[in-house]
Each structure stands twice: as C-alpha cells, then as structure tokens.
Amino acid sequence: MISKRDLLLASAAGLAAAGLRAAPAAEVAPDMPAGHDMSQMPANWMGKEQIAFLIYPEFTALDMVGAHAMLTGLLGATTHIVGKTRDIVKSDSGLQFQPSATFDECPRELDIICVPGGAAGTLAAMQDDGTLRFLKDRGSRAKFVTSVCTGSLLLGAAGLLTGYKATSHWATIPLLPLFGANATAARIVHDRNRITAGGVTAGIDFGLSLVGQLRDRQYAECVQLMAQYAPEPPYDAGTPERAPREVTKIMSDMFVDFNKQAERIGRDVYPRYRDG
C-alpha cells in the first residue's frame, strides 16, 4: 500500500518528530530490498490534526514529552505547546519550556488536547480559574480529551471526567471519584473520547496507541521503531504491586499531603466547574 518515495517525501515534512529527515528516493541504498511500486501512500497516513499540550509551572516534563514524541510522528498534524502566557514555564525537574501559544491563541477546535501531571504545580493549576476555563472550553469540543499522570485530576477539576472511567498516577487513582470519575487501575483508560494514562512514562504508551488509532498499525510500528521503543527497565518496580513492599510504602507516603490537598479541591473547586 505504500509508495516508498511518497512516504519518504511525506516523512521529510512530518516525521521529523521521530528524529530523522527522509532520504531522497534516489539515494536509497542499492542493497535494500526492492520497495513497493504503489504510487500512493495510504490516504489515512496523512492527517491534519490540531493537537494542544497544556503546560503550567511545575508540570512533569516527561508526562508531556513522552506523549508529544509519539504524537508529533503524525504526518500533517500541527502541535501547540500552550501556556497561560508566553512566559517560560519551568517543569518540576527544572526544564524550561517556551510555550508556542497562549490560551487565547490556541485553536478553538482541537483534535487532541493533552494535559500532563505534576504535584504542587498540578494542585495550583486545579485551582486556577483561567486554566480550568481554558480546559473546559477546548475540552468541550475536542475530538480527544487526554491526560498523562495526575493530569487526569486537572481534567477532573475542570469537570471533564464526570461520568467517565479514568486513571491517573497509581498513587492518586483513589482521588478520581472526588472529581466525578470512575476510577480504573490500568495503564491507559479509554472511555468514549476520554483517554487517561497512568504515571509519567505511561504517556509514551498512550501516545503510541493513539497514533495507531489515528493512522494504522503499520504506521504506529514505524513510529515505535524510530523511537527504538523496546524498553528494558533495569529493575522491576514500576507498579506498586511489582515494587518491593518497602519501596511502595516510601513512595506512597510521599503522596499523603498531595492527596489531602487534592481532596479539598475535589470538595471545594470541582462542583463549580462540574455544573458551570
């Protein structure tokens, strides 16, 4: 189904996210097996999605960048990094990002809106009227309303998960019902047009699976191979069930204050945006 030449030309424009410019067709190595002779790339390989990632002070960079690396592999898509203003936004690990658009500048009609998580910064965003109104507005019309990690709590505070199954960072899943969601322990939870992913690194799995949904399996496999996504975690402690008991306890303890504050926000803030 694929014209190699068309694919390469298209890739040159769009697959930059995956990290490499396409080779001109004339330069394909002669020892490669012969390519397809179809003259057209599958029509569904070229899209025109409008994708927005929210960023806010103290968000977790890898939540966003993992999903972003996969979704920017979508040929033809346009991606916006949306901040409240154009000021530099500092992540919770100290990375400094320049937004490409403000709330006002972000397109009104989005195919995908994606909200990363964090800790103190997420709690602050969950109480920020401008942020919640922006999410509520774009989320009300977006084709996919998505989150990584505790970003689901921010979606929830904006009233966007009421009546939906959703997940979050493992330590915060029990908070979801405070925001009207049906808490579901899974790495990716898809309910109608809501897609929520688990903690931090789950954004890569979420992004790649959405690429497969928006294009097709072979396309997603290309993106996966380009990112060499064949993980080999050096330890086996990535879930509270698999981690040693003491490790799970140490990390659970670190969420006590976060969870208390999120509970308060669920009581005090969420009802205003659920109904508003």
Add this chain to the structure above:
Amino acid sequence: MISKRDLLLASAAGLAAAGLRAAPAAEVAPDMPAGHDMSQMPANWMGKEQIAFLIYPEFTALDMVGAHAMLTGLLGATTHIVGKTRDIVKSDSGLQFQPSATFDECPRELDIICVPGGAAGTLAAMQDDGTLRFLKDRGSRAKFVTSVCTGSLLLGAAGLLTGYKATSHWATIPLLPLFGANATAARIVHDRNRITAGGVTAGIDFGLSLVGQLRDRQYAECVQLMAQYAPEPPYDAGTPERAPREVTKIMSDMFVDFNKQAERIGRDVYPRYRDG
C-alpha cells in the same frame, strides 16, 4: 536503613524531579504500615553530582528528557541544560527549551555529561567547532561521558569514543567505527566511564540504571515506581529484528542520507578531534 522522616525531608528538596513533594512526617497516613525507626538515611542516598545535558538545534527532546527525568531523581545533584548560547533551542519535534547555562558557564568539572541525538541537527553539531571543543574539554574530565541515540556519533566526532565500545540508534550503529568506536548492538553499552544508549527511549533505561549505580537498587526502584515505569508498548516493533520486515525497511531507508553525511564527517572531521 532508612528514616522515613529524613527520606521525606530530603525528598522534598531533591526528588521533585520524580514529580511529588514530600509529605511532612506528621501527616503520614495512620493506616500506613509503621515506618523504619532508623534515624539516618543511607549516606549514599545523598549526592552532590554536577550533571550537564547538551542541547543544540534540532536535537531529539525525548532523548534528553527521558534520561533527565531519571537523573534528576538523584538527591543533591545539580543539573545544567547547556546550550551554545542562552538562546532558545528548538528540538526536532518543535519543543522550545531555554538553556540554563552556556558552554562557558557550564561547570568545568562534571560528574555526568549527557549528549542527546537527533538527525540534521546532530550532523550540524558534529561539524561545529565550538560544540566539539566543549564536549572534548568537559568529556576529558567528566566522571561519566554518556549519550542517548545518535548522541554517540557526536561524542565520537569529538574524539571521545576512540577505543571504546559504544552503541547508537539501531540504524546508525555501523557508523561508530568511523569515529574510532567498537560498535556494539545493545540497548545500553558501558565501557569504563563511557555509557552510550540506543535510540530515543533507551535514555530512560540508561538514566535509571545510572541512578542505581550511583545510589543503590532500592533508590532506583523508588525512582522507577514514581515514574510508573512499567512499560506496556501497544505494538512489538521497537527493534529492527522485532518489527515487521517492511517496517524495518521503511525506517532504514530514511537513514540513507543521514548515514552518508555522517560517513563524510567521520572521514573529514573526526581525525582532527581524535588527535587534537
């Protein structure tokens, strides 16, 4: 071996990278199992590493951010995002990063220097005298000289891999001997103080394994659990061997031009920095 209180206090300062503020000890949930009563955190859990990540135009953001997310979990470490100047640096997926230090401002003595990869941008950096001299200088004294993806070719161009085993993005491994390295197909290759990782997502595995080496297993497991790093790739195409043959061919074809240009740099540029 761990005082929960000390851990939490220390974590509040340093584990922010992993995404959450520590709970004050007094607020630990009463239904948690009783903590340790040791009064000291293991001495080796607190470090003072100086860590620098190079960024340059058109680098691949996830190469850097994956490793950064793990290494900033090191309590006490200081991390620098180093650009040639303080100007915003745009990644190959369009993310815009503000460097925290210039080449001149970067500490002279580093514990870790880490170089992400890319495509056109990496080829340009491999021919930029200022970048190569910076890498050669800091790399000559750094405790660990490391890379993700095609970042190894940039280390190589600076003469830093001569005589070392190393890896790179799967499609560029055969280029390594042009830069004096012993090409090795593995997700992470560790030879003396050089650590090179494979393509893009391998940076997470590299970063987490180095956390374990610099602290200990339990510490790294805490970082892994915080990042919920229990990957569930939705497809199984992350290596050229596992991907369908057609997928591997499409992606290999995309590297033809990159590889030709890198070969030329290996001939023309590398010898000057190998010996200089």
